[in-house]
Amino acid sequence: MTVEICTTRQVKCVVWDLDETLFEGVLLEGGALRLRDGVAVVVKELDRRGILQSVASRNDHDHAIERLESFGISEYFLFPQIHFGNKSESIQIIAKTLNIGIDTLAFVDDQAFERDEVSSLFPEVLCIDAADIGTILEMACMMPRFVTEDSANRRRMYIDDNERAVAEEHFEGPREEFLSGLNMRFSINLARQDDLKRAVELTERTNQLNATGRTYGYDELDELRTSPGHLLYICSLDDRYGSYGRIGLALVEKGESAWTIRLLLMSCRVMSRGVGAILLNHIIRKSREAHKPLHADFVETGRNRMMYVTYRFTGMREIERTGDVCLLELPEDSPAPGFPDYVEVLTDD
Numbered sequence: 001m002t003v004e005i006c007t008t009r010q011v012k013c014v015v016w017d018l019d020e021t022l023f024e025g026v027l028l029e030g031g032a033l034r035l036r037d038g039v040a041v042v043v044k045e046l047d048r049r050g051i052l053q054s055v056a057s058r059n060d061h062d063h064a065i066e067r068l069e070s071f072g073i074s075e076y077f078l079f080p081q082i083h084f085g086n087k088s089e090s091i092q093i094i095a096k097t098l099n100i101g102i103d104t105l106a107f108v109d110d111q112a113f114e115r116d117e118v119s120s121l122f123p124e125v126l127c128i129d130a131a132d133i134g135t136i137l138e139m140a141c142m143m144p145r146f147v148t149e150d151s152a153n154r155r156r157m158y159i160d161d162n163e164r165a166v167a168e169e170h171f172e173g174p175r176e177e178f179l180s181g182l183n184m185r186f187s188i189n190l191a192r193q194d195d196l197k198r199a200v201e202l203t204e205r206t207n208q209l210n211a212t213g214r215t216y217g218y219d220e221l222d223e224l225r226t227s228p229g230h231l232l233y234i235c236s237l238d239d240r241y242g243s244y245g246r247i248g249l250a251l252v253e254k255g256e257s258a259w260t261i262r263l264l265l266m267s268c269r270v271m272s273r274g275v276g277a278i279l280l281n282h283i284i285r286k287s288r289e290a291h292k293p294l295h296a297d298f299v300e301t302g303r304n305r306m307m308y309v310t311y312r313f314t315g316m317r318e319i320e321r322t323g324d325v326c327l328l329e330l331p332e333d334s335p336a337p338g339f340p341d342y343v344e345v346l347t348d349d
Contacts, residue, residue, distance in 0.1 A: 010204060011126060011141045012104035014046055015094055016077070017087075018057040018064055020110040021130040027059050027067060035071050042136055043076050049144055050151025052098060052158065055080035056090035056107065078158055087114050088121040098158065099268050101207060101303070106141075108133065145204070146197035146218075150245035160242040161269055179274055180342035182239040186275055187346045188282050191225050191232040195246065199234055202249045202265060209276070210265040211311070213301040216251075229254050231286070231349075235279050237270055244270055248279050252286075259287045260327075261296040264307065274340055277310055281337035282347060284314065284330060293332065300324035 019026045025033040046053060054077050057064060061082040068074035079097045081090030087109065095102040103124035109115050110130035119127050128136065136142055144151065164182070171178045191199055196218050203215040216224075225232045235248040247270050251263035261283060266276055287294040296316060298308055301324075315334035320327040339345045 009141055011106045012100045013052040014106045015054045015056050017109035043073055045137055047076050049147050050154040052078055054078050054094045056087045057082045058084050088118045091118055148198045150198050164241050176342055184239045184343045186237050186278050186343050188233055188235045189348045191234045195234045196221050198246045199249050206265045207303050208268050209307055210304050211307040212297055212299040250279050258293040258295050278339055284337050294330040296328045298326050
């Protein structure tokens with residue numbers, strides 16, 4: 001049963017076939033088409049939950065988009081792949097364009113051949129028979145623990161990101177000049193109780209830029225937030241195109257002999273904005289104000305090498321390692337970190 005194979009991972013994007021899946025009927029054969037019963041409810045609810053959606057269909061692109069527009073649902077599908085190539089190719093393009101792991105995608109198609117073609121190349125993609133569309137909203141991997149403001153705005157944020165990418169592609173001049181023109185504002189705040197649902201979501205959804213890969217529950221983060229021996233930071237980013245939402249989280253344990261970063265993560269959506277080290281640099285500054293050495297936990301997950309590079313780039317060095325787990329330390333004589341000139345950094349502590 002499809003529901004049973006969907007219990008160990010959270011889906012970030014559902015990719016839909018069109019003919020006899022979203023539609024009843026075949027677009028290229030002409031005749032009357034109508035949305036499959038209940039599919040509009042599924043599409044809109046997935047969007048509300050913050051699950052992205054796209055299309056992989058063997059069809060004429062312009063004709064298919066016109067029909068989606070006529071049904072009033074075209075806006076829900078990001079970077080639709082509508083052509084006569086393989087569905088696996090479309091799946092790969094969608095994952096790359098959204099900058100999410102291919103193992104976080106689900107693919108819905110009425111044809112067993114198409115599902116098998118995708119599974120043969122990408123067995124980590126969850127393939128769903130169109131006959132099971134009515135069960136999608138009840139699948140565990142389609143039910144995030146919390147639906148936050150950031151979740152509900154996720155599709156809009158990706159659209160804004162695409163506008164930024166297009167603007168950067170056509171920009172003539174140094175990259176730092178482009179970044180400066182974005183008027184970025186990076187805010188670092190001590191987490192409040194109303195930040196905790198998003199904080200939990202960040203630990204569950206962030207894989208590539210997560211220094212330990214550990215997830216935290218709501219009550220656990222709430223206890224840490226109020227603990228005098230810890231600092232729980234959450235950060236957000238805005239620019240002239242709009243808000244990226246709350247995109248980073250850090251947990252610092254304030255030990256008697258040293259401070260230790262137990263958690264550091266950043267959304268992949270800001271990877272290209274040159275802001276990845278700002279939160280870490282703020283923590284370095286605060287530890288020096290407190291006259292405490294700074295340590296950091298790192299756990300190799302197979303996907304988070306960039307976070308190790310970020311730590312090492314600031315001057316941190318390994319002082320302990322057991323397998324994939326290591327402890328890093330910032331030398332006391334390392335240069336004081338700064339913030340990029342093209343970002344306004346706002347803090348409340």
